Amino acid sequence: MTASPRRPRLLYLAFYFPPSRASGVYRARATANHFARDGWDVTVFAAPLDFLYDVIGSTDEKLLDTVDPRVTVIRPELDTFRWEHELQNMSWFRGMMPTTARRFFEWREAKQFPEQYVSWARSSVAKALKLHRSEKFDAVVATGNPFAAFAAAWAIGKLARIPYVIDYRDSWTLDLFKDQPAFPPEHPTWKWERRVIGKAASVVFVNNALRDWHAERYPEAADRMMVVPNGWDPDLLEVSADPVEPIEPQQPLNYSYLGTLTTHQPIEEMAEAFRIAREHPLLAGAELNIFGHLGFFKLSHAPLLPRLGLNAAGQVDPETDAGLRLRGPVPKTEVSSVYADSDVLVFLAAGGRYVTSGKIFEYMASGRPIVSVHAPDIAAREVLEGYPLWFHADSLDPEKLAQSIVEAGEAARRADPQLREAARRHAATFQRDTLLAPLEERLRSLIRSSTVRELSS
Amino acid sequence: MSTPAGPATKPRVVVIAMSYKPAWRVRSYVRDLAEAGVDVDLLLPESKSTQDVELDPRIRVHYVFDVEASELPIRRIEHGLLFSVPAKAFGKARSLTVGRPALKKVDAGLALSRRLQSRMSKGIHRKMFWPVFKAARPVILSRRAQGRAAELDLAGADRIVAADQPAIPLAWRLARRYPGVRATTALDRKPYVS
The missing domain is CATH 3.40.50.720 (NAD(P)-binding Rossmann-like Domain)
Known part of the structure; x- marks a missing residue:
């Protein structure tokens, strides 16, 4: 065994980290766990807990237990000025001169970085440099959003002279729902993006479409760009290898959608298509169960309910009933049972050619028929191609969608064991650890061999 | 109430x-x-x-x-200085000149001054007083x-x-x-x- 002076030390800037239940948290959790398992000493900088509990209000306590105990989580301070509503907590300056205080705050933030999480990035840099002085970090990985994490990684990399990698878990300067730049040309965001990409040791994207879009804009960094798709986490999803029993003709089919519903998704098209499909005898009594939160924030459910054909209390209105049922959120650690109880999974997604969506990997892992409800040129196609139980209309026309819903139902009733096996084999290639391995190798190749020698087992 | x-x-x-x-x-x-x-x-x-x-x-x-506007002294004073007092002064002066052919030019001069004063008062009110008052009003x-x-x-x-x-x-x-x-x-x- 080769002696090693110490484990390579990674600083991972992941604002959304358990117990947050933000959609990007699973990639961050898996990345930290993967590096810890591969022998890295991982320190994660995450959002303060009071921000997650009091401001965002979307947490999943059970997720905390799934973080590798070797991972150190530190929560640098975030200035909650813009989210502070309690007058008792406000200073004299803010209480007596609210307009001046707000303008001063906004001016101070804007001159540092064009994003509201800049104070967290600032405290992250200070904290990182303090920790680096006592024990050196070997590399920094930052995941966005928030993209202030990229700026922090750039600053830490520059001041501590260590390589940094930025992970575009989400899109920054590209509007995924309009397929066009998200900021006007003179916006300071462009200067920042050029700066952080320019000095990054590696730039990571979730799909090829996003990589190509950025490579076209920053050709000098194209050779440092790589794709790490989202994948699925076997430790969070119990996948049964048992063959699925055919469904009795008299038994109603159970369709499911798992995930957070958002305003950008083609919800009306899905509801209308399901209503039409239910008229087919194969779908008699079928229900489309929606498991998940309605929107990301405390009050975002209200505008979504009527779009689902439900009343303000989330109950079914008999006159507009399209067979949709709200089942509420499911902890990530319990989604396996939802997949097991579903006959068909509905892949409802917003956006177009640059959107992959994280949940499609779990959908595939379940080995169930998947019916697509999204724009036809979505980037998720590149992972769904080859999945033998994928049913897609290549259109958002409710009639055509209804047809694929029926076809998926037929496949569920047949439950062909060979097809199911082929589906699971396809999904196995998207296990998160498999997908993260190239990133870990890349980081290992970047760190200074003089300070850290290869760990061997 | x-x-x-x-x-x-x-x-x-x-x-x-x-x-x-x-x-x-x-x-x-x-x-x-x-x-x-x-x-x-x-x-x-x-x-x-x-x-x-x-x-x-x-x-x-x-x-x-x-x-x-009438119960806050600062607004009463501002209104008085910029609008009421000049209006009264010009009104009194013009009461002595209006209808007198010998003072026709003086009256025309007073009318022009009154218009200029009125425009200037409105400008001061809008551009100077109001922004400052708006900032101070919550505290007042x-x-x-x-x-x-x-x-x-x-x-x-x-x-x-x-x-x-x-x-x-x-x-x-x-x-x-x-x-x-x-x-x-x-x-x-x-x-x-x-």
């Missing part, structure tokens, strides 16, 4: 809105609370600019002033409205809500005086509206 508060068991919210007209979101907030059975006291800056605002009759509305109101607010039995309220930016200094002062009452800028219906 004020009517006695309802039964003690009902939740009670004091909403402070110091913009000249309460915004739609404020009106909808107090209406939703009233419909949910909450005892709502709404404190507005003046009755003059808000008398045509339609509010749920269950909401008890209180005012700091009848007419802010926070002093002037404390007596009115004290009549609202704030110690017995569940929460004090500063519904707009100019209401913050007054609500902030009240938050200090009544630390046991939750004081917030959030128009949060959740605790009261199902």
Whole structure:
């Protein structure tokens, strides 16, 4: 065994980290766990807990237990000025001169970085440099959003002279729902993006479409760009290898959608298509169960309910009933049972050619028929191609969608064991650890061999 | 004006809105609370600019002033110096010149000066006085409205809500005086509206 002076030390800037239940948290959790398992000493900088509990209000306590105990989580301070509503907590300056205080705050933030999480990035840099002085970090990985994490990684990399990698878990300067730049040309965001990409040791994207879009804009960094798709986490999803029993003709089919519903998704098209499909005898009594939160924030459910054909209390209105049922959120650690109880999974997604969506990997892992409800040129196609139980209309026309819903139902009733096996084999290639391995190798190749020698087992 | 508060068991919210007209979101907030059975006291800056605002009759509305412009000394002084005194002076002067052919040119000069003065006064009011007053107004109101607010039995309220930016200094002062009452800028219906 080769002696090693110490484990390579990674600083991972992941604002959304358990117990947050933000959609990007699973990639961050898996990345930290993967590096810890591969022998890295991982320190994660995450959002303060009071921000997650009091401001965002979307947490999943059970997720905390799934973080590798070797991972150190530190929560640098975030200035909650813009989210502070309690007058008792406000200073004299803010209480007596609210307009001046707000303008001063906004001016101070804007001159540092064009994003509201800049104070967290600032405290992250200070904290990182303090920790680096006592024990050196070997590399920094930052995941966005928030993209202030990229700026922090750039600053830490520059001041501590260590390589940094930025992970575009989400899109920054590209509007995924309009397929066009998200900021006007003179916006300071462009200067920042050029700066952080320019000095990054590696730039990571979730799909090829996003990589190509950025490579076209920053050709000098194209050779440092790589794709790490989202994948699925076997430790969070119990996948049964048992063959699925055919469904009795008299038994109603159970369709499911798992995930957070958002305003950008083609919800009306899905509801209308399901209503039409239910008229087919194969779908008699079928229900489309929606498991998940309605929107990301405390009050975002209200505008979504009527779009689902439900009343303000989330109950079914008999006159507009399209067979949709709200089942509420499911902890990530319990989604396996939802997949097991579903006959068909509905892949409802917003956006177009640059959107992959994280949940499609779990959908595939379940080995169930998947019916697509999204724009036809979505980037998720590149992972769904080859999945033998994928049913897609290549259109958002409710009639055509209804047809694929029926076809998926037929496949569920047949439950062909060979097809199911082929589906699971396809999904196995998207296990998160498999997908993260190239990133870990890349980081290992970047760190200074003089300070850290290869760990061997 | 004020009517006695309802039964003690009902939740009670004091909403402070110091913009000249309460915004739609404020009106909808107090209406939703009233419909949910909450005892709502709404404190507005003046009755003059808000008398045509339609509010749920269950909401008890209180005012700091009848007419802010005439009850605040700084506004009275500013109006006097820029508008009333020059108007009176020019009026008196022109009463001596109007209709006298010998003073025709003097009268024309006075009329022109009056127009110039009027334009200048409006400019000073809009460009100089108003921006400064607008910035200082929340603080001035926070002093002037404390007596009115004290009549609202704030110690017995569940929460004090500063519904707009100019209401913050007054609500902030009240938050200090009544630390046991939750004081917030959030128009949060959740605790009261199902």
